[in-house]
Amino acid sequence: MLRRTLVASAAVLAVTFSGAAAQAQIRIATVGPMTGSNATFGSQLKAGAEQAVADINKAGGVNGQQLVLEIGDDACDPKQAVSVANQMASRKVAFVAGHFCSSSSIPANKVYAEEGILQITPASTNPKLTDEGGWNTFRVCGRDDQQGIVAGNYLAKEFKGKKIAILNDNTAYGKGLADETKKSLNGNGVTEAMYAAYTPGERDYSAIVSRMKQAGIDVIYIGGYHTETGLIARQAQEQGMKVTIVGGDALATNEFWQIAGPAGENALMTFPSDPQKRPTANAVVAEFKAKGVDPEGYTLYTYAAIQVWAEAAKKAGSTDAKKVAAALHSGTWSSVLGDITFDKKGDVTKSDYVFYVWKNGKYAEM
Amino acid sequence: MVAYALQQLINGVTLGMIYGLIAVGYTMVYGIIGMINFAHGDVFMIGAFLSLISLTLLGAFGLTFVPLALALTLVLAVALAALYGWTLERVAYRPLRGSFRLAPLISAIGMSIVLQQYIQIAQGAKNKPILPPLPGGLRLMESDGLVVQVTWTRLLIVVVTLAVLGAFTWLVSATPLGRAMRACEQDTKMAALLGINVDRTISFTFVIGAALAAVAGFMFLLNYGVIDFFIGFVAGVKAFTAAVLGGIGSLPGAVLGGLLIGLIETFWSAYFSVEYKDVAAFSILILVLIFMPTGLLGRKDVEKV
Numbered sequence: 001m002l003r004r005t006l007v008a009s010a011a012v013l014a015v016t017f018s019g020a021a022a023q024a025q026i027r028i029a030t031v032g033p034m035t036g037s038n039a040t041f042g043s044q045l046k047a048g049a050e051q052a053v054a055d056i057n058k059a060g061g062v063n064g065q066q067l068v069l070e071i072g073d074d075a076c077d078p079k080q081a082v083s084v085a086n087q088m089a090s091r092k093v094a095f096v097a098g099h100f101c102s103s104s105s106i107p108a109n110k111v112y113a114e115e116g117i118l119q120i121t122p123a124s125t126n127p128k129l130t131d132e133g134g135w136n137t138f139r140v141c142g143r144d145d146q147q148g149i150v151a152g153n154y155l156a157k158e159f160k161g162k163k164i165a166i167l168n169d170n171t172a173y174g175k176g177l178a179d180e181t182k183k184s185l186n187g188n189g190v191t192e193a194m195y196a197a198y199t200p201g202e203r204d205y206s207a208i209v210s211r212m213k214q215a216g217i218d219v220i221y222i223g224g225y226h227t228e229t230g231l232i233a234r235q236a237q238e239q240g241m242k243v244t245i246v247g248g249d250a251l252a253t254n255e256f257w258q259i260a261g262p263a264g265e266n267a268l269m270t271f272p273s274d275p276q277k278r279p280t281a282n283a284v285v286a287e288f289k290a291k292g293v294d295p296e297g298y299t300l301y302t303y304a305a306i307q308v309w310a311e312a313a314k315k316a317g318s319t320d321a322k323k324v325a326a327a328l329h330s331g332t333w334s335s336v337l338g339d340i341t342f343d344k345k346g347d348v349t350k351s352d353y354v355f356y357v358w359k360n361g362k363y364a365e366m
Numbered sequence: 367m368v369a370y371a372l373q374q375l376i377n378g379v380t381l382g383m384i385y386g387l388i389a390v391g392y393t394m395v396y397g398i399i400g401m402i403n404f405a406h407g408d409v410f411m412i413g414a415f416l417s418l419i420s421l422t423l424l425g426a427f428g429l430t431f432v433p434l435a436l437a438l439t440l441v442l443a444v445a446l447a448a449l450y451g452w453t454l455e456r457v458a459y460r461p462l463r464g465s466f467r468l469a470p471l472i473s474a475i476g477m478s479i480v481l482q483q484y485i486q487i488a489q490g491a492k493n494k495p496i497l498p499p500l501p502g503g504l505r506l507m508e509s510d511g512l513v514v515q516v517t518w519t520r521l522l523i524v525v526v527t528l529a530v531l532g533a534f535t536w537l538v539s540a541t542p543l544g545r546a547m548r549a550c551e552q553d554t555k556m557a558a559l560l561g562i563n564v565d566r567t568i569s570f571t572f573v574i575g576a577a578l579a580a581v582a583g584f585m586f587l588l589n590y591g592v593i594d595f596f597i598g599f600v601a602g603v604k605a606f607t608a609a610v611l612g613g614i615g616s617l618p619g620a621v622l623g624g625l626l627i628g629l630i631e632t633f634w635s636a637y638f639s640v641e642y643k644d645v646a647a648f649s650i651l652i653l654v655l656i657f658m659p660t661g662l663l664g665r666k667d668v669e670k671v
Contacts (some may be wrong), residue, residue, distance in 0.1 A: 035491035037594060044491070047590065170641070197641045201600060203590040205641075206377040207635035214370045214512055227493055227592065232589060239373070240515040258495040259592050 010057045026319055028066050030302060031072035031098035031108070032123075035225040037201065037317070038076045040255040041100045046123065047069055047293050048302030049097055049285065050308075062310050063317065074108070076101040085111035094119060094319040097305040100298070102126030103172035109133050109236070118321040121307055122301035125249060126176045130345040135325055138342055140305050140335070142232060142351035144177040147248055147270050151177075152184025152352040154268075155221060155246065162218035163193040167208070167232070169200040169224035177248045178223030184251070186268050218243060225250045229267075230259030232265045237263035244268065252297035257361045267358040273350065274365055275300040281336040304335040311355070312334075369509040374636040375629075380520045380589065382628020385528040387582035388605035389612065389620035390534070391575030396514075397551045397615040398571050399463070401470045405454060405477035407602015409576045412450055413583025414593045415485055415528050416443040418494055421587075432499055436588075440526075444580045451576025455569055485595040495592045523585045530581050533620060534574070538617065543570060551615075613664020624661060626650075 034042040053069045063068060063337060074081035081104035089111060090097060093119040099105045105124035111132035112119045120128065120138040150231050155164055164185070164331045168178035175197070185192060194215055198208055212220065220236070220243050221359075223231045233245045245267040252271050257264050276285050281300055288295040295303075309323035309329065315320055316327040331339045341349045356363045388410050395403045420442040422436045458477045462469045503517035538544035546567045551556040557563045567607055586601070604627060612623025627647050634646040656660060 035486060036596060037493055039491040039594075040493065112628075196639075198642065199641070201596075203586070203592065203597070204377070204381050206381075207374060207632040208640050210373045210377060211640070213373070216511065224582065228370055231590065238498075238515070238517045240503075240505070240513050253495055255495070259493060261495075261591070312584065314429075324421050 005342045019235060021023040024065050025068045026355055027068050027070055027091060027093045028095045028097070029072055029090065029091075029093040029095055029305075030069040030298050031074055031084055031104075032100035033076040033104075033172060034071065034073035034321060036075040036077075038225055040101065040226075040253045041123065041250075042073065044253070044297045045098060047288070047295070048122070048299040049306055050287060051291075052162065052303040052306035055284070056306070062313050062319065067310075072096075072098070074099050074101070074104045076104055076198070077108060078103050078107050078214060080304045081105070081310075082111055084108070085115075087116060088112075088113035091322065093262045093311050094313075095120070095306075095323065095324070097122060097302050099124060101171065101173060102123065102129060102176065106133075106172060109137055112136055112353050116321045118309065118324055119213050120305040121252075121303045123249075124173070126172045127180075128172065128176070130347050133346065138305075138325075138328060138346035140301050140337065140340060140348060141249070142353055143347060144173070144248070145180045146351040147353045148177055148180025148182075149184045150355070151181045151221065151246065151248070151270050152186075153188060154355060155219065156188035156190045157186050159244070160190075162275070162362070163216055164190070164219045164221060165194040165196070165212050165215070165217040166192045166221045167195075167224065168197050168222070169228055170197045171200060171224070173250065174200070174223040175250075176223070178221070181221055183305040185225075192221075198224075198228065199230075200224065202228075204235075205232045205348055206239065206303045207234070209239055211240065212236070212243075213239055213241050219246060220244070220246050221246045222263065223248060226256040227259060230256050233263040235268060236275070237290060243316045251299075251358075252356075252363065254294070255362070257358060260358075264358050268366075269358070269363065270353045271297075271363075273354050274356075275337050278336070278338055280334065282339050284336050300336050304340065307335045308333040308340055331353050367510075369507055369512045370636070372506065373512070373514045374632050375514050376406050376514075377518060378475060378632030379625065380628075381553040381632060382625035383606050384582050384586055384589075384601070384624075385608045385627050386566040386600060387527060387530070387578050387585075387620040389608040389624045390531075390617060391579050392606050393612070393614050393617060393620040394571050394575050394607040396545065397617075397621075398554075399459070399470075399570060400467075401459070402474065402606070403456070403459075403575070404471070404474040404602070405481060406575065406579060407598035407605065408478050408481040409447060409450055409454070409598075410579040410583045410586075410601055410605075411485065411593070411598030412481060413576075413580030414587045414597065415442050415494075415583075415595075416446045416580065417584040417587045418496060421496065421499070425443075430467075436499065437665070440581065440584050442553060443584050444577045444628050447580030448573045448577045449649040451572040451574075451579075452569055454468070455572040455577075458564065459572075460568075467485055478602075480596050480611070482598065489595065491553045491595065493592050496587065498591055500587060517589075519585075519588045523589060526581065526585060528650065530578065535579065536559025543567070547571060548590075578614075578668070607647070607651055611654055611661055613661025616665070619661055619663035 032042040072084040085108040102124040168175045251269040256356045306309040312327040316323040355366045420439040498589045501519040506514040594651045608623035612619025634643045
């Protein structure tokens with residue numbers, strides 16, 4: 001009897017030890033739209049995260065432990081975002097680099113705050129995320145109120161006397177951005193000729209395009225994602241409209257050009273000054289190119305999100321979310337994007353939105 | 367004013383014709399076996415993907431003469447999608463015939479998920495864009511500085527839809543197969559007693575429905591140029607609504623319903639709020655169903671004693 005108990009306790013101990021061995025890894029996650037019409041951005045997040053984890057593990061991991069990356073798919077659907085967030089919590093991830101869409105990041109943030117998980121979004125720009133978010137919220141990208149000011153000032157200056165239409169897709173990101181741009185445009189004494197919302201996820205926008213044609217619109221500002229923006233550009237050209245399309249950071253993918261086709265020529269968008277051209281990014285960009293990955297759009301932002309988290313975790317000497325959050329607030333972090341400091345809300349202290357123009361299938365800073 | 371209305375009419379009719387073509391598939395299956403084939407929207411999506419693959423392959427083989435490439439693509443997509451329709455019925459619905467009423471419905475929802483996931487895994491989750499194969503269009507008129515323009519693709523949609531629907535009407539009304547289909551619709555048991563091969567007729571119904579959905583998928587790809595594995599859902603819901611509005615079970619009703627949904631959406635966006643176009647379409651559906659519970663062209667079920 002005694003013997004059997006001993007064997008049993010030895011077995012229990014063995015299990016505990018092997019459990020402890022598995023614990024010597026740190027789980028982190030990136031969550032974004034891996035499927036659906038924004039899947040192209042999901043692959044940017046995935047590529048950035050995989051590269052960051054590989055590089056950090058090669059350099060010895062965090063506090064002597066190796067990182068394991070989980071990938072979650074929220075399809076930019078708020079409901080799915082919450083269930084993926086719960087799933088990540090049950091897998092005991094220490095930190096999430098995500099999500100992509102603001103409408104996913106905001107509801108998921110509440111789950112992460114309750115579960116003690118740190119969230120650094122590489123891409124969600126809606127101001128509400130950090131304004132209303134908890135202690136665990138950070139972002140390495142800018143905010144739509146910053147982006148909207150740049151867009152509104154530019155529209156007012158460069159398209160003086162032209163008829164401007166402002167469209168949005170009724171998502172947290174699209175409507176937020178369109179409203180900030182409208183505010184800034186109106187602040188410059190310019191009133192838009194048309195303000196309307198469309199339903200994302202459809203393919204036919206010809207009715208709203210005809211409506212803008214009737215109104216004699218010259219410039220269309222779209223707060224929305226690249227699929228719908230590309231379709232609107234394409235259908236405007238089909239109806240013989242000569243317009244300039246202006247959008248936000250969600251056009252930063254080559255897929256915009258594939259959808260819009262030649263109608264995308266001269267389309268404008270706001271995005272932070274090109275991260276690929278920063279000296280801090282040279283080595284990493286070369287690594288991506290060697291693998292045949294184009295580190296476009298938010299790829300480097302995701303890389304940077306994981307990078308600053310790893311640095312902060314090293315400084316805090318722990319992966320406990322509260323300790324890492326405190327560390328993040330208190331220091332300056334060097335990343336592929338350059339030096340990053342966070343303010344009290346978790347926003348980056350400097351933003352540098354500039355205009356890009358699409359020409360012949362590529363976007364370049366103006 | 368006239369020019370603007372004309373432009374919106376063109377927008378609405380092309381949209382409505384695509385809905386109508388898909389709606390025919392819903393209504394036909396319902397007419398014969400009294401079941402809503404929820405996987406039909408996904409057969410449409412498969413038709414669009416087959417068109418994309420055929421078009422790309424033909425291009426890769428150096429076929430650059432656009433009309434021939436388009437015609438071949440259409441034939442390939444229709445033939446392969448018909449095969450999908452046949453398999454769908456054979457695998458998911460025939461074994462459940464004679465089972466309780468909800469069984470094939472659940473099976474249809476299951477098939478819808480299977481087809482979506484299959485395309486997502488096989489073709490990837492991203493958008494699949496193509497360049498417009500038929501660029502340019504026709505200037506119809508110009509007034510008050512508004513140029514009314516219709517693209518060749520939209521013209522093609524109207525012509526192909528009318529031709530396909532014409533051929534389909536002939537098939538249903540004048541061929542032995544069509545007669546068998548109509549007989550099965552009225553009374554499956556009696557038709558079987560009179561020597562009609564019911565299984566074969568139902569198979570053909572699915573094949574024809576899938577073929578029409580593939581035509582719609584082909585034109586959807588040409589017109590909008592972007593597809594993904596999820597397009598079947600929105601299009602399927604709209605087409606199903608169209609079938610109900612026209613009177614489910616009625617073939618001309620499905621086409622009429624499709625056109626109406628397309629026109630209501632477009633004209634509501636044109637003169638009222640773009641945001642509320644779906645609300646408008648569904649409100650009209652509700653109103654119609656209150657006053658005409660069998661839809662616009664549907665007929666009352668005769669109580670069989």
